[in-house]
Amino acid sequence: MKSQLHLLAQACPAWFEILDQVPDRLDGLARVEPWDIDGVPLTLRNDEPLTVGETIPGAVFPARCPERHIQADQTFCVGLNRPRVTSLRHAESWWYNLHQFMECQAIAAATGLWPPRNALDHGEAGAYQQRALKIARKLRIEEAYWEAYFGHPSWLSTPSQLWSHPKDQPPATRLRKPKVKKTLQAQGLLLELVFVERRRRHAMAAYRKNAIYYGKCCGQMRDCALAKA
Known part of the structure; x- marks a missing residue:
């Protein structure tokens, strides 16, 4: 069987x-604008899973x-x-994802912001986010989910408002609720979405706490939990 690196080559x-x-x-060398002239030196390692990073961490991008x-x-x-690279199709998909990553790095370097909706959350929170997005798409309320994800006032962050009558809520706290079919399955999915989103937020808070403990802010991003610590 060919190795992952052989297939990638x-x-x-x-x-x-x-x-x-x-x-x-x-x-x-990864030659993606604005590094298309000199390139960014990268090293791929045949680990489990396969890893990639700067050959000299911190030379072009922040080390962490x-x-x-x-x-x-x-x-x-x-x-x-990510699954093991076991075919040329897997290898092509892997290179495509790395190219997308490099393009996002270019935007982040220029603006101090990572492109929204272009990545999953870190660690365990990413798995919860995947599940939440899958449920939101099934219910056809993906935009409502993204509003909550980006911190806008939402029924997801105040789940009790899903079931209370608007007349029982103060005007200032009335939030637009998602329009979903009133079936047992839909209501069950809505409850699961609230639960999964809550778990995602807890997992993300734990990740940030750990990141603050082990690292220092590079000072290159506009909105960073390390900078606020």
């Missing part, structure tokens, strides 16, 4: 130049930055629970 896209390859490591999706071990977060 076979599927290597035009924007990535391979400089060196050994059984457990592949070094190269939750907001830039660069993890505590200085590797890039290019997807949640």
